[in-house]
Amino acid sequence: MTAEGSLEEETVQDTGNAVGLSVVVPARDEERRLGPTLEALVRHLTASGDDWEIVVVDDGSTDATGELVTARRDPRVRLVTAAGTGRGKGHALRLGVAASRGRRVLVTDADLATAPAEVEHLEKALADGHAAAVGSRAVPGATFGDRQHRVRELLGTAGNLLIRATAVRGIRDTQCGFKLFDGDKARAAFAASRVDGWAIDVEVLRYFQRAGWPVAEVPVHWSHRPGSKVRPPDYLRFLRDLARLRTPARADLLAAALFLVLSVALYAGRFFDPAHRYLTDSLQDQNQWEWFFAVTADNVAHLRNPLFTDLQGFPGGVNLMANTAMLGLSVPLTPLTLLAGPAVTLSLVMTLGLAATAAAWYRLIRKRLVDGRAAAFTGAALAAFAPPLVSHANAHPNFVVLFMIPLIVDRALRLCTGDRVVRDATVLGLMAAYQFFLGEEPLLLAALGMLLFAAAHAAARPDVARRAVRPLMRGLAVATAVCLPLVVYPLAWQFSGPQSYDGIEHGTAPGTANSVRALLAFAERSLLAGEAGTADALSLNPTEQNAFYGWPLVLLALAITVLLWRRPAVRALAVTASAAALLSLGPRVELAGVSVPGPWALLDGLPLFESVIESRVALVCAPALGMLLAAAVGRLTEHGVRGAVRYAGLAAVGLALLPLVPAPLRSEPRAEVPAFFTDGTWRSYVRAGETLVPVPLAEPEAAEALHWQTAAGLGFRMPGGYFNGPYGDGDRTGVYGVPLRFTASLLRDARYTGVVPVIDPAAREAAARDLAYWRAGALVLAPQPHADVLRETVDKLVGRHGRRVDGVWVWDLHKSPHG
Template sequence: MAHAPAGGTDVTTVGPSKNAGKKDAGSVDLTVVVPAYNEEHRLRPTLDAIRAHLRADPDRWGTWELIVVDDGSTDATAAIAAEAAADEPRVQLVTGDGNHGKGYALRQGVLASRGRRVLVTDADLATPIDELDRLDQQLTADGGGAAIGSRAHPDARIEVRQLALREWLGRLGNGLIRLVAVNGISDTQCGFKLFDGEQARAAFAGSRLDGWGIDVEILRFFRRSGWPVTEVPVRWSHQPGSKVRPLDYGKVLLELVRLRAAGGGGAGSRGVLRTDLAVAGLFLLASFFLYKGLWADLHHAYLADAGSDQNQWEWFFRVTAENVVHLRNPLFTTLQNFPDGVNLMANTVMLGISVPLTPVTLAFGPAVTWALVLTLGLAATAFCWHRLFARRLIVHSRWAAALGAALAAFAPPMMSHGNAHPNFLVLFMIPVLIERALRLCEGERVVRNGVLLGLFATYQIFLGEEALLLAVMGMLLFALSYAAVRRDVARAALRPLLRGLGIATLVCLPLLAFPLYWQFFGPQSYHSVLHGDNAGNSPLAFLEYSGRALFGDERTADALAMNRTEQNAFYGWPLIALSVGILVWLWRSAAVRALACTAFLAALLSLGQRIRIPFTDVVLPGPWLMLAHQPLFESVIESRVGMICAPALGAMLALAVDRLVDRRGEIGEFGEWGEFGEPGEFGEPGEFAEPEEFAEPGESAEPGESGELGAATGLGALEVAYRRQRRTIRTIGLLAVAAALLPIVPTTLPVRERPDVPPFIAEGMYRSYVSKGETVVPVPVPDPGNAEALHWQSASGPGFSVPGGYFNGPWGEDRRGIYGAPARYTSNLLRDVRNSGQVPEINAQWRAQARFDLAFWKAGVVVLAPQPNDAVLNETVEKLLGRPAKKVGGVWIWDLPPAR
């Protein structure tokens, strides 16, 4: 790999051992790294100038070291550096077996460094060494990161200029580099840069370029990691004999393009691909395991906790398929709630999935589509979170990213919705949207990424609008939290982000104008859905386990949630405690602080409009009061905001586990990255975290090998003690992670056997009783609590309409949203009889009302299928209609005269 000596190249160190440098990282105040290739005429004056500057003010610079990396020079460069090392013990020479390029030389020098700060400077000192003071002051103000000596800054002083043509070509090349890779930095190629030492060693350890492009790669790493990168104006003079030529900017661009195309390079990228395929396979197996009850009997298995939702969703899939095949309006139907119909766009029909899966629905039935959507959608969501974490977090281990993604996708709230609400389970577009928004924050190809963001958001609208709203809330909470920690990054990101969002809006509007108009103003539209005052989470719900978790208890969870499909917290106290521990441990990471703040604020909002303090009678106003009556938010079940915590906690977990399993610092045992995976691909190396604080990768030297630090120093004992400490920390940390996650591992979702569709429906016998424009009226009339009639339609083909149903629609003159159809006297009567098991007194007024309601529904036949209390229902309908039923095709029917 490019960050270690390539092809088995030998690296020789003259001066303090490079192995000791890794172990003692941070043991000196400043390291100066000078890459050199055939610099015999300029190197000695440069070394003298650097040493004189650092010696002149020892209180200012403290302890320091000067590392010269000879990149296979063919002149006396190495001899001059060795002579300087002999005169000054703080000078170190690192040599290799040939000329590999500036990037290779810089990587060797930085990885051999021990400084809390690392200055890299060219051997020509085109920027004088006394400009270090400016960079040091800026790095102190920023609290870390990188300070770049910039020739392009308006306040820079160019004391000796290049030829005009050379200068113009250089500006053009630098501009192209900024456009392709690092937007917002004017001078990426200046050879005078000061870094935070730990961050520099992390960045160079993950680098792959050996040529001039190393500057761009490192700066991009810093930007993506959320570390400050500041340009500082410096004095600069063109030096005769410069190794940099204008055409070298083209080489930089070529390096960057080739690295992008290779996905980070050769065997490493193949290893990443294999890991990603393995992760995808594991997610798919886990998803199949959870839904194995459905797959065991696709046409008779019904998720036990689904209520009427499985019937509803299968109906959505079947009706959408019929609409597509017959070129009907996919946004409306009268197959439910006849004659008023259902506004499908105002319901969660997931057209983005139901339309593409039309062939599956028609060929195998909607029950197969239902199982596929849940199983594949869950696995795809987990994998997309994995890709986001691997690309945007500094997680060198893809398995750490996978564990965080598993928490994000398989968290208790998600699995609760996995019983009944695929629009809150199938969230694979949310990580994609976040990734595109982050690219906009970086100013990367704003127009292209803005267009893609608009298209992706449009597609998500057709998967689930409420899920998108919650995702936007989560991104906004994170953005505000991160901006509070890193205002410089927020300021830099604001303008390209706003521009990209404007472009995305312009893309969305024409695509969504008609569907959204139909949703909010079309037939059977409504403006809000009320869920009562107790729709928020209890604070205790975050500490308990869900009913279907490995350590969960159904009775405890049921008492703290609206129902089993709305257990929107239940992360468990061990995971909450672990998250607090991660926050304390990784407090230096701006991303961890922002993620923790996001999770906390989301949890607070999810408590609802009124927060009841557990075990007391104290009730406090909740922050949701500010949003409860605002457009869009008024229809949200506020406890669902707690689902935002899942990806936030998953990202924190990925960062923490990556730190624990990162074996790069185990000297002598893992010279390479080790068995846990590769760092992120170029352009996607991870976002927002801090570097590994223990040690960096590289080769180990045997005791005595360098001649300076041998066995007599006790290095071997220190190495053993260090590795033992690291392993102890790793073991304790991983045990804590296992203890936090094991209790909330989801168990197989239970199923029950669903009733068969009566032959009267399944075999089409109803057709001889129903004329065109007439309906089949099930007893009782379908409603959200009993929607078996929707199963009749979806399983046999929607060849008939029914009154009532399970959907969202309007009620009353103000068109407030409700579940199901507006109540009618006859539908209420039949529902009450079924629930009570008692026949009420039926008088002439009730019989007249039944005739009126049946006429409104244009009833052709009334059907009573076998069910609890079917005898009293039969008696009630006989009294309402004044005649007995007859049994046909496994049901009792009352044939009605043709509707007029």
């Protein structure tokens, strides 16, 4: 059987029933060395008492290699002859393993550099539960007879380092030609291989690792045999094949492309014209996030502190480290922001970030859970495009751009093996530090989810947990030591710097914590089953619909858990999703009209958790449910599953996912920025050290002034704004926006009531104090509802009429009231 699956001419002398051990020997022009090798193998296998066979694959020999085998006339020694000229060791092994019948398969080179007796050590590794055992020259305990030339040893060492760095983790000697496999797993792995050269060893071992089949590396005695056919060009071909193994398969590239298509479709309303389109359901968050990207780029361009600015909230300013400014992206993307504007940067970050997150989950699922691409795609699509993630896609890039989370999970799992702990822990520490600058709350929720999974998996596999706990704890200590120096100063600034705060109290409004109904209902942005009224009533707002997985998916997840209960990973994933859902119900849970303590009460008020919106914990359910779906689809698409069962199962998956398919996010044309800001007219009214005061001041409910400031190139400061900061006057309780001074509160009331307030001398005096506190150079009123009421209010407060300039009303505070 070729790599492409077509039939090839071959000679097989016997087919019979299964045997205990198959020995596969690839051979090309091995007339001189093959005879003694077969004699030694037959002698050892006969003495072992096991039933056996030897399969020699003649890969286009030009000498009497094939005749050596057929001349033995032993039905247990079979010849497989490949058609055509020699295509390489990989091709030969693929044919030989496919022709094997053994419950175990030993692969050995024709030179028999490792004696047959060494197979006993490999047999013990398989008896201990491993799916494969690699005879290794690179682990403690290995011994040597005659050694290779020093140059060959150096080339081998360099090759192994490259392999471990790029393709196969934890195995030091992939290229030793003496390996024992579980027979069925070997036939599956070699059948899936595509490499014809030496790199097939790497490809097959990588297949075992991705399938979760444990591989042991066993020390052996090895002696160099003269007559090696490896030449310098072969090393180049090996590097070429290794590079091909690292190149994503077309199907993987297609999966990534489909994720990008899904992301662009979701953002279609804004993606193609980000500067002039606004996501309706983002409320004021799009203005805020564009401002974050703009102010970071401005700070970097002017070599200012990227952790602070006084462009908003003057004179106190904004602690950007305490406001999720996503410095991990906003800083490196400074050139793009300066060139194309923050609207373009934010649009690309959210669109590409969502697709990258799905691709990262796809990679993790394929590597750790299932090998099937369709199964991995299904799971990753739910992990990245689940209803709560689509809700956050309106306005919160820190909960959309999560591509680092799957990488962190994978690196943490590597620590459990005990191989290269320091290296993996160092990488983990760097990854965690980078995610810290993308979003701390997603990192906290990911850590919570990983802790839940670890506890559940330890309960399911205590033997595995006992082996993993020491390297894991050691690795986490190293990772912490790497991460902390990188984040300690930003953390100190966040919690102790200017405009820092202790925590934000979110209250008990509907949606702060989930209800059971929210977990089972359908999301507002569902293409086929959207329930806008229900979703609005059960959530804080359209950007915080943190559950809404739908009852069909919940029932399907329960069925998957029951049917695949024997798999420890399935049990752990089910517990993780269930625990996260329970925690998201908050500190008090309503059951049949009775309020009872919820699991979140154990965490409520603890440091770090004090600012978390409880309903967001349900975001942890998305990847857990996605992996459960991937496990189910992977099982349904395995060979041997009956057609009726397969189609019924896949139909159930489709029916559960169909109501979750999101509709494109709503968007609308963006209001034009008044020419007063875009043409630079504002410069005539704001002197150095002064602020421009929008009427009314910017706040979380109305932050369009942030967009004006961005359009003006961040050339002026302003009081008020939309950010997180302390309440003030010694109270470090976190609030959204700035505590309202008298004038800000007065103007806000006028906008919302449409009534001109009573303006007396005391009010004018208070306004004068506020304007002096803000160092105001001018007040500006742009077109908006109740603009006439606001204009009359300001006229009375400052004692003169405003002036119409470039589309806005302006009150120049440098002029006297009678000027």
